[in-house]
Amino acid sequence: MRGVALATTGLLLSAAAVGTAQGETRAAQPKPPDIQAEHTLKPDKDIRAGRIAPTAAQQGATEGAVVRWNKLGTPATVTRAGAPLDAGLPNDAERAARAYLTEHRDLFGLSEQSVAALERVAVNPIGKGAAVLLRQRFGNLQAGYDGQVAVGVVGGKVVSVSSTLARDSAAPAPATLSQDKAVESAARDADMAVSEAETKRTRLVAVPTPAGVRSAYQVTLIDSGGSHGHQGDAHGEPVAVNSYVDARTGEVLIRENLVDHAEDPRWDVFPAAPGYSSQDTRDTWCFIPAKGCDFVVGGDPATGKAWDVDHATGAPTNTSLGNAARTYENRASGDPFTVGTRTNAPKADRRYRYPWTNQWLREKCNPATLDSPQEADLEAAMSNLFAMHNRMHDWSYRLGFTETAWNMQSDNGDRGGRAGDPEQGNAQAGARIASVRDNANQITPPDGMPAITNMYMWQPVAGAFYSPCVDGDYDMSVIGHEYTHAISGRMIAGPDAGWSGPQAGAMNESTSDLFAMEYLNEYGFRPPGDTRYVTGAYVTGDPKAGIRNYDMSRSPLNYSDIAYDLVGQQVHADGEIWSATQFDVRQAFVDRYGKGSKARNRACADGRVPVGKCPGSRRWAQLSFDALLLMASGAVSYVDHRDALLAADTIRFGGANQTLIWNAFAQHGLGEGASSNGPADADPVASFASPRAKNATVKLRPSGDAKGAAVRLYVGDYEGRAMPVADTDPATPLGDTFKIIPGSYSFVAVGAGFGHKRLSATIKPSTENLWASMTRNQAAAANGATAAGDGVGHAGLVDETEATNWQSLTAPVAGRQVTVDLAGDKAVRIGRVQVSAMLRPTQPGDPEHTPGGSQNRFSALQQFEVLACDAAKADCSQDASFSRVYTSPANAFPARRPRPRAPELIIRSFDMRDTTATHLRLRVLSSQCTGNPAFAGEQDNDPRSTTDCTAGSARAALVRAAEFQAFTR
Template identity: 55%
Template sequence: MHRRGWMNRHRSRWTAGYPLAAVVVAGLTAAGPAAHAAPPDRPASVTASPFLGEGHGPRDEDNRAGTAAPDATQRAMAGRLGAVPWNTLGTPRALGPGAALATGLSADPDSAARQYLVGNHDLYGFDAATVAAMDTVLVQPIGDASVVTLRQRFGDLPAGHDGLVSILVSHGSVIRVTSSLSRDTRAPQPATLSASEAVDAALADAGLSRDRVQAPETRQVAVPTPLDGPRAAYLVTLISTDTADPAAYNTYVDARTGRVLVREDLVDFDSDNPTWAVFPATAPRVVKPGTDPRVHWCLHWQPGCVKTVSDPVSGQAWDVDLTTGAPTGTSVGNSANDTVRWGGTSTPVNATPSPDREYTYPFTDQWQAARCDPAGFASAQRNDADAAVTNLFAMHNSMHDFAYHLGFTEATWNLQAVNLSGAGKGADAEQGRAQSGALTGSRNNANQGTGADGLPPTTNMFLWQPQAGAAYPPCVDGDYDMTVIGHEYTHAITNRMIAGPDSGITSFQGGAMGEAWGDLTAVEYLAENGLRAPGATPFVVGAYVTGNDVTGIRDYDGSRSPLNYSDVGFDLVGPEVHADGEIWVATNLRVRDAFVKRYGTGNALIQRACAQGAIPVTACPGNRRWIQLMFDSYLLEADSQFSMLDMRDNMLAADVARFHGADQALIWGAFAESGMGRDASSAPNDTDPTPSFASPYAKNVTVTLKPKGDAATAPVRLYVGDYEARAVPVADTDPATPIPDTFAIVPGTSFDLTVTAPGFGTERLRQSFHGKTQDLRPDLSRNLASGASGATVSGDGVNLDKIVDDTEATDWASLDGVAGRQVTVALAGGRPQTVRRVNVSALLRPAITGDVDTGTQNRFSALRSFAILACDATVSDCSTDAGYHQVYRSAPDAFPAAAFRPTAPQLNLRSFDIRPTRATHLRLRVLASQCTGGPRYAGEQDNDPAATTDCATGSPFAAQVRVAEFQAFAH
């Protein structure tokens, strides 16, 4: 789910599904109750949806060249403030928190914010008239402080993209400032192109035609550029009519040249007493025939009702149309308009109208009971369509209400058809699509598309079904998994609250955090409401839809994750927002855990009261204090380009504003443990950020890397964590690199460490640090199978030398067969040596230019099991198969990927002890890949005649296998 859903997103407001992504089109109009269509056609064959971050890549584009460098006056002023990060438009991107940036300002937050900008003319370059002309976008309390967001104007035009500043003001002092302001404030030259010409340019840029989009919307704005100054532009909003692979863009077209300045992708790739029958967390895995395990929610308590629910703004029931005050009798209300949208020739419909407002439609778990049999769509039960859309409607309203009490209100651009306060634009209730694309074969995903304030956001929830070589979930309906629904809805929250009402998240690290915030908010919603989804812990996301209780749809259970900031790019496909979002999840759950240890979790009554806003957050348990700071941090970010470190600083500033800085040391400690400590540095799109494990509040230990033994003079690299490929080392003994051999780290915590060097392979250890200084002295064994030491390789497949290059960043591949394919390594030294241990890695990698195997690597093509054969050239002919004998046969699940799909932690490098073997040559022979050897991926697993599930016979990657590394050691 990412920024876009939990899937794929980089700079757009649509969440591409990761399963849990958001790929829908923003700006759809709300539809009222509709009559049901005739029986649907047979569904199309199931297609492998782009999920889990493996779909389309980022579709954002910023064509504004160059950088407006700060002038000498600005640099001099900045020098008095310390290190200042600059945006590309010539003003500071972020300042604070720390010492107050200004004091003695007006008690009125808006006036104080403007006084700050005028008083810092040397830093920003704005005179009083320029500041006075800025539009007030937001004044929002955060504790007893307020965040003020202002938008620049260029002549008569408001800034359309960038041009924002958010200033956190507390009692006349400025605590934190983030900015996408432009120092150049000239009025742009007027437009010479028409709006229609701008639409044509936007369509051509997006690769769309007018017959494939809804009626485009246009308005004139100004877009600041680093080198050409402010440009008059048209903001063109395009929303495609394709639901299978939706497209939605805000395109800023230069109103004089027709050039596209910026394209922003909006899709993120998961009676008087109305009553709803719902699954508050998820449906059960197995529903006994004739039973209904749902519970009832209602407006007023009555026997059998387990929870009363109502809109927190109006106090009305969820199904009331606030324009008329009358109930809709279906899955339409002020916060959501949810339909069943099967696609094909079927008509989107709301839930079957219920005049008595008893939304308790029959549920038979038809999709699962029939094992994905498409005949259910044409049955009288219609695949439980009414039950599914009703559940989705209730969960959307629940998320609306939960987020409202955390600050996602009408004033901060939430999702409502009618805004009673007059703040915000309204007309933008969530447009939910239950069982989306069921007839066109869309499966195993979810997505959220969120446009600017006033444009209705859209989310697609899909059915889940096994697909050969793609994913192996059970036959379930995503409309019953609140971890997926909550994830997607949070994409709308973050894309509205961050960078003002009209922009959204556009940086890589921001996109990763968008995915993380979806997971974090979904699990916290459940926790605070006393609910529990399937999973080994409460922090597993997507266990119901994937059938994986250990890690759900992710690489890790976030509460048990070893990931840190140095691991960006760790996943099989390299830097990817869903996988790298797990770093932000792990970090925030460390912060949450620290808050819980200090403030507790309270009892169920306290938790519910806090979730409903009935108790001030200052009296709430630690987990509520944490998520409140997380929501506050959104409003403090004025720039759509931001890094994880920027959001760290926003949370620290929010703590100062809301809790008077009571937990600065606690927050810093958790971020330091996560590699986002005192000395960390990164740009918003950096995929190799510089980690730091030091806290400004701790007595950090200075550690020196001093390898001993044979590796004492080798160029040894040290990583904090379990990954070497694509990770950033914290220390390095190679004088040719800029990375030092010392680093600072918080004391007491035990860290997993990875040590590697050319000729010495990879070793792992666990270590805690104490005292003022400490030496770390790993004793690495020589890798007898290292090419750096002279080992040579022969055998099947391509990129043979990559298997002995001491790094998991490359791999060997067989592209024309699996079982029996083999690689033979002539060990370094050319003489018999005793081998007692081997390291093998099945980690995949992104395409590498120059390699024969340059295409996208499929995770099911990774090695699963293998055998090791040995030959001693002093007694046998190692040029023949007869010279080799088997010395080790791995378990069938040596790389134990199981439910749903293989993941990076399951394929990462592992050590295997073999019986002591004297050899000059070792041979690694493939027994099976994940596709050919994984029992979870074998056979026909559903009753859909159009779907193929057996990986070995149905996947186009079934004849491929890959191994990243083979290492051999005497010790």
């Protein structure tokens, strides 16, 4: 997907009215925001069925290289560890790429004429080398999707190849469908109304498929929003698609979702974010050095012109309009694709200083501020957003996001690429619409079509999201995140395609977090947060993890955790796996090359120092940009992207960093044996072994009650929906032994009848046993325990997996209970329980069910008590026979603003006084909605909404728990 939003767009819906305790009807509440895209929009699709197997001749032509094959019968990637794929080629990058393809045409199943007919798309420099992108033609039609090859070349050597070439290069049958019919078909497939699409672009191209090449229309549609309502709401989810419609049948072959939700001038800005007071701490940024300037931004990297200059006329616009960015007010529109018309108030002296009083926070989201004389600091917001977009443009330009890499500019001069597509920024987007809150998104069509970013106001919403009253136009970690969707979406796979598929979408989200972080780091701008690596700390009010589950520098995630989150396979949460991995790759570069002084980092970021003489983080950032250019397709897995980074290092730095890259990847499950069945694989194979390290051989050894039993082992903190690394069950193919790069790790051991056991170990480079001492779980169905009581899904509490759960859908939640008849006929001693409040993807029967959605986070268990009964002494079918033996802490599952998250809900252990019982009862005291003080009370001055979760949300009637386990010790 070309531009997946930090928070899903589409906070344009209103919930049904909620009655008060007295039966009065309140105003309609804002729809709970989909902050992590928990209710997904139209997914990417590719219906081209089948797969062409490589021929024996192709397989025999690999010559020792590692080849992964695409569905069109040609190599998807070609790599060779530690050595080039070919050498002695011409020094000219394009000639070298063509010479390689000609010499190895048998590997690709192409004729010499087919190779010669490949047309040049771009040659982008990577240090002393280049990424050469070539494209097929089929008859007189250009390949529109696939049909490309990216060749990494340096010094007459080819070091990497990524390809979507087709063996069949014949011209397709000619089009018989009209363009209008193709547009209608694309719109129908995307649930759009053609009449409401404000942007329509079509062109006739060729699309290779395993069944042959087809002529197709590439149709780009952007819906104005009014026709795409959901559940009868007035404003619909944003829709922008790039579709390929069979030009003879009208069938939509491929659909890509484009939403990812005078004197020298001076700007007053917040470099990272303001504080939560009304103190104006803005810096003054200047075009050239001058008195009173806090920071000199310089000019456009290609022309030296100031940000506010119209490159067509050479004159300043005196407002928030420039060549790289154009920024508007768009408060009245709930449509994310509409660009506002009001720009900053013109400044003839080009002093873009507008008053700022933090009015939205100071007056606690009072909508009256929008019409006050200060207008909730609107002018300052527009100016800040304009400056930040220009900063991202200039920073990324020096890392390779130039005209030939399809960047966003109104005028490109004679430097390549398509013009007419500056970043269109909407400040305070949708602010007048109560349901449009807590969001940010980026919409990035193909090169030559303007991209749009929307920055929203943030406000607490009952049972959905509890942010402070702040304006997103001031949080650079969010602005930089959104702009990076355009960077990565344009650079990967050429000018007309983008990221595609769940794993690719996850890396898209992660890359946005990483690049925003790196921009701020290189210039020494400290965003709020416990560390400088937290995304969205300002807009969420959470300094620990911001908008994410984890601070990327403190994350336990690895590749075996794909789909770990409440939603299952989901781009934001899974993206954190790539962020944790890439952060450690970055740290390895810092450890080797230093972190640099403030002055040195800024000099590198401004391009005044060659990257080969820069600190480690800049070298990592450069390789991350380079790698995007080396992938001919956006439908990539984590493994594909890993290989592109290794190839980029070989091209730019001569492979000097292969060991540190491999070792960091291996620590996060992306070692030499990692594999994935494409970008949509929810169960990829993780590998923790590095080809550049002395790996340990580890044998899982269950002990205690579990000695000799079947036990699964997971690396990290998660079991539900994660993939094990070892298994002592002889009936499974996994085996009890695995290789892992030395280091410190956490593990979870799970066995039928033994519950969950958390382990930690420092693994040394040797052969060793990992002992998992486990105790019999008396509340396990595997041991004969049964569960019954309120609600549904009782078995989910005793099945020893967090992938299922029990739920009660009846108010009040306090007092809802489930009784577990423990294993065996005799009373047993219980001294400890383990409980999980983990949620899962929704299913039919869940009140909030939507495909690809999750159970509402605020329905998770918060506080509970345990009661016991001994059937030898009392009738355990009677409530009076149970006595309370344990009351959990009020924050048993310690969720914090802005909402409960997976790491706060997973299984926890609670020691209790020893009790002897045949039955245990889990009784709810509160859910996150009804018991967590962070989500209680009136938290704003907006008369249109109630923020108290119990009073203002239907989620107050729901409570869920995933596991109840009981042990003697």
